[in-house]
Amino acid sequence: MEKHEADEKTHIVIIPFPVQGHINPMLQFSKRLASKGLRVTLLTTTSNKESLQSETNGVIVESISNNLDVASIEALVDRFKTVASQSLPEIIAKYGASGYPVSCLVYDSVMPWALDIAKQLGLTGASFFTQACAVGAIYCNIQRGLLSLPLEGTTVSIAGLPTLSISDLPSFVYDRESYPSLVDRVLDRFSNVDQADWIFFNTFDHLEEEVVNWMASQWPIKTIGPTIPSMYLDKRLTDDKDYGLSLFKPDAAACMNWLDNKQIGSVVYVSFGSLANLGEEQMDELACGLMRSNNYFLWVVRASEGSKLPSNLKAETSEKGLVVNWCPQLEVLSHQAVGCFMTHCGWNSTLEALSLGVPMVAMPQWTDQTTNAKFVVDVWQAGVRVKVNEKGIVGREEIEVCIKEVMEGERGKELKRNAVKWKVLAKEAVDEGGSSDKNIEDFVSKILCT
Ligand code: UDP
Numbered sequence: 001m002e003k004h005e006a007d008e009k010t011h012i013v014i015i016p017f018p019v020q021g022h023i024n025p026m027l028q029f030s031k032r033l034a035s036k037g038l039r040v041t042l043l044t045t046t047s048n049k050e051s052l053q054s055e056t057n058g059v060i061v062e063s064i065s066n067n068l069d070v071a072s073i074e075a076l077v078d079r080f081k082t083v084a085s086q087s088l089p090e091i092i093a094k095y096g097a098s099g100y101p102v103s104c105l106v107y108d109s110v111m112p113w114a115l116d117i118a119k120q121l122g123l124t125g126a127s128f129f130t131q132a133c134a135v136g137a138i139y140c141n142i143q144r145g146l147l148s149l150p151l152e153g154t155t156v157s158i159a160g161l162p163t164l165s166i167s168d169l170p171s172f173v174y175d176r177e178s179y180p181s182l183v184d185r186v187l188d189r190f191s192n193v194d195q196a197d198w199i200f201f202n203t204f205d206h207l208e209e210e211v212v213n214w215m216a217s218q219w220p221i222k223t224i225g226p227t228i229p230s231m232y233l234d235k236r237l238t239d240d241k242d243y244g245l246s247l248f249k250p251d252a253a254a255c256m257n258w259l260d261n262k263q264i265g266s267v268v269y270v271s272f273g274s275l276a277n278l279g280e281e282q283m284d285e286l287a288c289g290l291m292r293s294n295n296y297f298l299w300v301v302r303a304s305e306g307s308k309l310p311s312n313l314k315a316e317t318s319e320k321g322l323v324v325n326w327c328p329q330l331e332v333l334s335h336q337a338v339g340c341f342m343t344h345c346g347w348n349s350t351l352e353a354l355s356l357g358v359p360m361v362a363m364p365q366w367t368d369q370t371t372n373a374k375f376v377v378d379v380w381q382a383g384v385r386v387k388v389n390e391k392g393i394v395g396r397e398e399i400e401v402c403i404k405e406v407m408e409g410e411r412g413k414e415l416k417r418n419a420v421k422w423k424v425l426a427k428e429a430v431d432e433g434g435s436s437d438k439n440i441e442d443f444v445s446k447i448l449c450t
Pocket of ligand 1: 020021022024073172179246271272273274275276300305325326327328330346347348350
């Protein structure tokens with residue numbers, strides 16, 4: 001892609017919500033904008049900044065707040081708002097005074113207060129949705145009162161989406177008792193979105209065609225995903241191996257050396273992302289299910305979850321499995337030894353698996369993961385979903401059966417073929433002239449003219 005006449009003074013500030021699954025796509029988007037000739041500064045907390053170099057692939061990383069020591073996601077939403085909404089205008093003024101005036105603020109859609117600041121300062125404001133367009137549409141329908149809570153009946157019909165069971169909706173919607181205030185915070189993103197100059201979704205047109213069209217009939221949304229470095233999409237080697245920044249330390253060499261010694265498609269990769277917590281009983285069933293499936297497995301168990309691992313697992317897995325605290329997920333998913341991804345269906349993980357052609361066993365835990373799992377199975381047909389038993393647990397036999405369904409036989413081959421189909425379409429979307437690439441180009445050229 002030819003660079004635009006580099007106007008180094010056209011300066012964009014990007015501010016993600018400071019958790020792993022939001023930083024990764026917004027940092028990648030930042031790199032893409034920087035590669036097209038914009039000056040891009042990404043703002044995050046001090047400790048996150050320490051995990052990144054001060055400049056990564058042309059993106060300048062700066063700290064907007066000290067570390068936020070909070071106990072819950074709700075508290076993080078509120079605390080980050082308090083702290084960052086105070087420092088953001090000062091930081092933007094500082095850039096202006098030092099000769100790098102800011103033209104545009106790209107903010108995480110979960111922080112609508114940032115758009116108010118952008119408007120007060122006369123900046124272009126762009127909202128970035130890190131979740132699926134389908135999930136955005138569900139929340140949008142609730143916020144507009146088209147779907148009222150508490151929900152009635154067993155299914156819902158929403159424009160642009162297949163009929164959804166109540167349990168296919170995001171858990172904040174159907175399980176409000178467990179998350180009493182999160183749904184309000186999540187819906188808040190629509191309170192001022194009408195005033196946003198741009199609305200980006202980390203998805204691609206083919207993947208969510210109908211709902212993207214519906215959203216586009218409401219607002220001028222732009223699909224810009226998948227925000228995955230191109231080297232992973234077409235196996236080109238570049239220096240940019242980092243997806244984003246790891247808030248957890250990956251055991252990269254251990255994972256990759258272990259995978260290098262395994263046959264093609266012989267490994268189940270298991271991860272539940274950066275936030276989900278499994279109960280002890282569930283960990284036990286999962287460990288037994290993995291052993292029973294008799295495949296190799298690479299299982300990410302964050303250090304904070306380690307104490308829940310069954311005590312006999314170490315001895316039992318020495319032959320079959322490798323348990324690590326964190327891994328370079330894109331490298332792992334790109335490795336030919338990986339035959340299946342047992343995933344919580346976080347949006348990034350889902351998009352990464354589809355974009356890299358890896359079929360899934362969907363084991364959603366909370367938030368939008370339930371909706372993503374529905375799409376993985378019924379719409380994209382690139383995986384199977386585990387059934388939860390009457391105790392609210394996924395049993396070992398169920399795990400075994402689901403893994404075998406993806407790893408073996410005709411059904412497994414069909415799921416793999418479908419996953420590879422999405423991989424091809426994902427690459428097309430971000431390649432030069434593809435739908436996502438054109439949308440990014442359009443944004444860049446308009447921003448350069450403002
Ligand atoms: N990830 C990783 N290594 C791991 C597990 C996850 O690099 O061992 C990355 C993964 O590639 C994804 C992000 O962490 O980009 C997790 O985001 P996702 O939306 O899947 O889930 P969340 O953590 O937000 O629940």
